[in-house]
Amino acid sequence: MRAAVLYEPNKPMVIEDLTLEDPHPGEVLVRIAATGACHSDYHMMDGSWHDPPYPPLPVVLGHEASAVVEAIGPNVTLVKPGDHVILSFAPYCGRCRFCVSGQPHLCGGFPGPPGTLTDGTRRLRKGNVEISHFGRMSSFAEKAVVHETQAVPIRKDMPLDRAALIGCAVTTGAGAVLNTAKVEPGATIAVFATGGVGLSVIQGGVLASASQIIAVDLLDNKLEYAREVGATHVINARREDPVKAIRKLTDGLGVDYAFDAIGLPQVSRQAYDAARRGGTAVIVGMAPTGAEIPIPGTIPGDEKTVKGSFYGSPRVSLDFPRLVDFYLQGKLKLDQIISRRYRFEEINEAFDALARGDNARGVIVMEG
Numbered sequence: 001m002r003a004a005v006l007y008e009p010n011k012p013m014v015i016e017d018l019t020l021e022d023p024h025p026g027e028v029l030v031r032i033a034a035t036g037a038c039h040s041d042y043h044m045m046d047g048s049w050h051d052p053p054y055p056p057l058p059v060v061l062g063h064e065a066s067a068v069v070e071a072i073g074p075n076v077t078l079v080k081p082g083d084h085v086i087l088s089f090a091p092y093c094g095r096c097r098f099c100v101s102g103q104p105h106l107c108g109g110f111p112g113p114p115g116t117l118t119d120g121t122r123r124l125r126k127g128n129v130e131i132s133h134f135g136r137m138s139s140f141a142e143k144a145v146v147h148e149t150q151a152v153p154i155r156k157d158m159p160l161d162r163a164a165l166i167g168c169a170v171t172t173g174a175g176a177v178l179n180t181a182k183v184e185p186g187a188t189i190a191v192f193a194t195g196g197v198g199l200s201v202i203q204g205g206v207l208a209s210a211s212q213i214i215a216v217d218l219l220d221n222k223l224e225y226a227r228e229v230g231a232t233h234v235i236n237a238r239r240e241d242p243v244k245a246i247r248k249l250t251d252g253l254g255v256d257y258a259f260d261a262i263g264l265p266q267v268s269r270q271a272y273d274a275a276r277r278g279g280t281a282v283i284v285g286m287a288p289t290g291a292e293i294p295i296p297g298t299i300p301g302d303e304k305t306v307k308g309s310f311y312g313s314p315r316v317s318l319d320f321p322r323l324v325d326f327y328l329q330g331k332l333k334l335d336q337i338i339s340r341r342y343r344f345e346e347i348n349e350a351f352d353a354l355a356r357g358d359n360a361r362g363v364i365v366m367e368g
């Protein structure tokens, strides 16, 4: 089986033949159909994510994907061979405190070391060398083995290249609005950084009937994407102070909800400052290892809330099929988010484009 292996930061991934062990009990073997190029993969490539909880190198990255189930291991009941699935990077045990309280994305049932699947082992090998997994899957490969709760069946009339985006960016962004923040109709929102996640925050705002959706980025091409998917106002933070501009657009108040979709401490702080008194800043983007977010001591008087959102707080077995329905009903724009499709052999180009900020989202479509 071919997979793209990252051996060293800041070096291209190498596509080569690896061995992938068969599924263990509770696991399934899937053939990857399409997989997205996400900033979280890039954080591993440029070395800004290292040490636990991130996996040791070498690693096969990839955590946003659609797939077809090829085979199931013993005791699998949630999927069957032939099912079309969207992969989730948040397996859940169904029994722990988080699962039973309705937060399966925070499941603590699989405490295995970084770089392993849910039973704590690695299944990828090059000769005798074990290769780490990423996101409990590793979708930059022709095939993957995942826990059955990570393979969520979807309608077969859903195009698989677009379905892949629901595996990370769309669920993370739209879920931050709908699940984490529970934005109410008429609310005002702002989103900092309009890549795949930020564009999905905007679409979550549209689905929630937000009255103002203000998009902030440094690149005009990305702000153009933002308008296409529903931003009511755009701000280029190279040209004007985004916090001042957001206040101006909201009668001097700030927005009800401000989303940081990139996870840089200074941007998280801008989201905090852009939220109105009593408003909420939602941190969606994942910061570099060791980063801290500065919060001012005026927080009690301003009564602001700072919330983290992991993966858009999803219940994936509900959210993935629901987002698929939204797409097929024309309520969720996915075609506009895919700026370019790449062949597997072009995977490094997809990340060069991501680093330059060329694409809303680049998707790697596997052959077959």
Ligand SMILES: [Zn+2]
Pocket: 038, 039, 040, 041, 063, 064, 168, 169
């Ligand atoms: Zn991602």
Ligand SMILES: [Zn+2]
Pocket: 092, 093, 094, 095, 096, 097, 098, 099, 100, 104, 107, 108, 109
């Ligand atoms: Zn659990």
